[in-house]
Amino acid sequence: MLHLILKAYRTSIVINLSAHQQSAESLVPWGQLLFAAVNLEAPKEVVPEDEEEREKSEWWVAKKWAYAMLRGLFHRFGNPSQPRAA
Template sequence: LLGSGDVREVGAGVVAALECIRAFRQEADGLPGIITSLFPTLVTIDDGMLNTSTSQPASQEILAMLHLILKTYKTAIIVNLSPHQRSPESLVPWGRLLFRVVGMAVPAEGVP
């Protein structure tokens, strides 16, 4: 679902990723493998959505997916940082993404 070009399918994949992280966040054995395979894809999707939203106004779907991806990241780091998340290959892209989100101008309709 995350590799699909359809916004709705990617949205469903993002929701599934969040639920997967929620389900396994206390599992010391399973979570690092899930994070290693899932998080590079999530940061790439988020980065692509931010690139899209700079060229045109961000849609509600894009803003909702950005929120869910960041929520997935937060849920994964609450208890522990996996070895992948401590590596520069993960810290740098996620750090850049967080700085871009902080600097993002949110349209009035995007504010609840």
């Protein structure tokens, strides 16, 4: 479920952040969710032994999406002295 939520949010921010999405009331909770996904610790029982299988598991995919979105947000909007992308 987390993977689908992150995928939907990424779709909404991929081109531009709306004025609402740029507000602290929106950006802070989403940032907290992204950091929580990055810090997600899956129980050892559900972590596949095989590295290829592990990378395909839903919890790992959600972490990768969260990392990618954090990177994109900081790259595009993280430096207030830089002009914002249109």
